[in-house]
Amino acid sequence: MIVVLTDPFGWIGQTLLGLLTRLGLPVTTANLLITLLSAVVLGSICMTLGALITWVERKVVARFQDRIGPNRVGPFGLLQPIADGIKLLTKETVTPNGADTVVYNLAPVLAVMSVIGVWAVIPLAPRLVGSDINVGVLYVVSIGAIGTLSIMMAGWASNNKYALLGAFRTVAQLVSYEVPMVLALLVPTLLAGSMGMAAIVEKQAGLPFIVLAPLAALIFFISSMAEAGKAPFDLLEAESEIVAGYNIEYGGLKFGMFYLGEFFHGFTIAALVAVLFLGGWQGPLASSYPLLGLIYFLAKTAVVYFGVMWVRFSFPRLRIDQLNAFNWKFLTPLTLAVVVVTAVTDKLAAQMGFSRTGALLGANVLLVLATVWLIGAYARSARRRLEPIVDESAAAAQA
Amino acid sequence: MLDQWIFAAFLLPIGLVIPAVPILLAALLSPHKPNSIKQSTYECGVETVGETWVQFKVQYYIFALVFVVFDVEAVFLFPWAAAYNMMPLYMVLEGVLFILILAAGLIYAWRKGALEWV
Numbered sequence: 001m002i003v004v005l006t007d008p009f010g011w012i013g014q015t016l017l018g019l020l021t022r023l024g025l026p027v028t029t030a031n032l033l034i035t036l037l038s039a040v041v042l043g044s045i046c047m048t049l050g051a052l053i054t055w056v057e058r059k060v061v062a063r064f065q066d067r068i069g070p071n072r073v074g075p076f077g078l079l080q081p082i083a084d085g086i087k088l089l090t091k092e093t094v095t096p097n098g099a100d101t102v103v104y105n106l107a108p109v110l111a112v113m114s115v116i117g118v119w120a121v122i123p124l125a126p127r128l129v130g131s132d133i134n135v136g137v138l139y140v141v142s143i144g145a146i147g148t149l150s151i152m153m154a155g156w157a158s159n160n161k162y163a164l165l166g167a168f169r170t171v172a173q174l175v176s177y178e179v180p181m182v183l184a185l186l187v188p189t190l191l192a193g194s195m196g197m198a199a200i201v202e203k204q205a206g207l208p209f210i211v212l213a214p215l216a217a218l219i220f221f222i223s224s225m226a227e228a229g230k231a232p233f234d235l236l237e238a239e240s241e242i243v244a245g246y247n248i249e250y251g252g253l254k255f256g257m258f259y260l261g262e263f264f265h266g267f268t269i270a271a272l273v274a275v276l277f278l279g280g281w282q283g284p285l286a287s288s289y290p291l292l293g294l295i296y297f298l299a300k301t302a303v304v305y306f307g308v309m310w311v312r313f314s315f316p317r318l319r320i321d322q323l324n325a326f327n328w329k330f331l332t333p334l335t336l337a338v339v340v341v342t343a344v345t346d347k348l349a350a351q352m353g354f355s356r357t358g359a360l361l362g363a364n365v366l367l368v369l370a371t372v373w374l375i376g377a378y379a380r381s382a383r384r385r386l387e388p389i390v391d392e393s394a395a396a397a398q399a
Numbered sequence: 400m401l402d403q404w405i406f407a408a409f410l411l412p413i414g415l416v417i418p419a420v421p422i423l424l425a426a427l428l429s430p431h432k433p434n435s436i437k438q439s440t441y442e443c444g445v446e447t448v449g450e451t452w453v454q455f456k457v458q459y460y461i462f463a464l465v466f467v468v469f470d471v472e473a474v475f476l477f478p479w480a481a482a483y484n485m486m487p488l489y490m491v492l493e494g495v496l497f498i499l500i501l502a503a504g505l506i507y508a509w510r511k512g513a514l515e516w517v
Binding site: 032035036038039040042043044047085088089090091092093094095096097098105108109110111112113114115116117119120121130131132133137138139141143156158159160161162164168171172175176178179182183186189190191193194195243248249252253254256257260261320321324325328329332333336339340343344346347348351 | 403404405406407409410411413414415417418419421422424425426428429430431432433435437438439440441442447451452453455456458459462463465466469470473476477480481482483484485486488491492494495498499501502505509514515516
């Protein structure tokens with residue numbers, strides 16, 4: 001019974017392995033089967049969670065807007081996602097004239113795959129991670145890029161001008177925001193000295209990286225929200241401008257998959273922030289009771305996810321020139337500065353014997369102050385260029 | 400180490416199957432009555448004029464180009480960051496120099512007006 005508490009996932013694996021070998025399977029085949037089974041379970045949990053999240057998000061947005069939200073189907077409207085699914089299942093599948101059929105049908109599938117695929121490297125609890133690979137961070141970035149690709153495929157293959165505009169905006173937005181996201185990912189890699197997600201979480205025992213690198217965490221949060229195409233960065237599907245953009249020609253479950261993928265992408269971002277900056281499953285007693293670690297991880301993810309929703313429902317959509325200026329003229333230079341400052345400060349502090357936490361935190365605060373001062377100076381000079389110079393003494397003499 | 404990839408290798412095809420099966424199921428279950436009006440592309444009630452795959456603004460191309468520069472940079476920087484704990488200070492400074500060269504590239508693109516949305 002103690003084993004079930006201290007190592008439940010290992011115990012399940014051992015029990016299954018014992019069962020399969022008793023059936024006469026060789027150990028390697030049995031191990032492969034168990035891996036396959038766990039992958040199927042993880043994929044199904046992701047899908048179910050995605051459906052549940054559509055309910056959560058609708059309920060929360062309703063509260064933000066002083067409404068009740070779905071409350072008719074089942075208790076608290078909990079069966080609403082199932083009702084939506086059945087409705088979408090019975091919708092006629094229409095393929096528009098002149099569409100590139102293969103690409104058109106592949107796009108929603110890839111959109112979901114890119115989100116589920118990321119969960120292979122996310123450590124859910126101590127000793128519970130699908131693929132503990134030593135390039136975990138790069139894996140997340142590369143699989144995430146498939147999501148961008150799927151949106152471009154959808155926009156290009158639909159044979160619709162609005163959809164094509166959405167695909168163009170994808171290039172301007174998703175592709176651009178990948179730069180600060182990837183650069184911000186350098187900071188936890190650098191602090192942990194490893195690209196493996198499990199190693200990054202283990203290095204955060206005692207002190208999560210958000211204390212050492214608050215700016216990098218914020219930049220990663222903002223730019224990955226833009227990556228997911230969440231408001232205020234939802235230009236690629238701006239309803240009031242290009243009527244849903246890339247997914248305009250999609251109906252029924254094909255649209256449903258885009259919808260599900262997008263909602264679950266938000267949750268995946270929250271999980272990534274929790275793993276990379278908030279310490280994942282780390283917490284009191286977590287290393288001896290893995291189930292507790294899983295609960296910590298989910299709690300941290302839920303808190304960050306609430307932040308995602310909060311930003312999403314509070315800010316109006318940006319204009320495309322503002323969006324690009326914010327990325328290329330603010331986020332990217334700032335992220336470069338954050339990487340340089342973190343790398344140099346950490347090394348110098350270690351050499352000169354300062355406390356690592358104090359030095360890094362101080363460097364981040366100084367960087368924030370410098371950034372605020374630079375923005376202020378820029379705004380002042382821009383105002384001076386725009387406004388005609390008023391002689392204040394002459395104005396006073398007139399009065 | 401290579402064993403660890405097996406899970407990802409299983410999860411990616413499963414990630415393809417999980418959304419594909421409901422879509423195929425929907426194609427079987429849903430009504431199928433196509434007609435030319437229904438299948439025409441949507442454009443607020445009027446018919447699409449001319450080719451759909453129109454010429455696009457050169458701005459998008461320039462942003463994609465700047466992106467490529469930084470993405471390639473990231474590929475070089477990740478090994479540097481992963482080996483950070485083993486490096487003396489001068490190696491860190493070499494990485495910083497590399498970042499500064501690219502920052503100079505960004506400033507050049509900025510001064511040239513490549514980052515303006517016109």
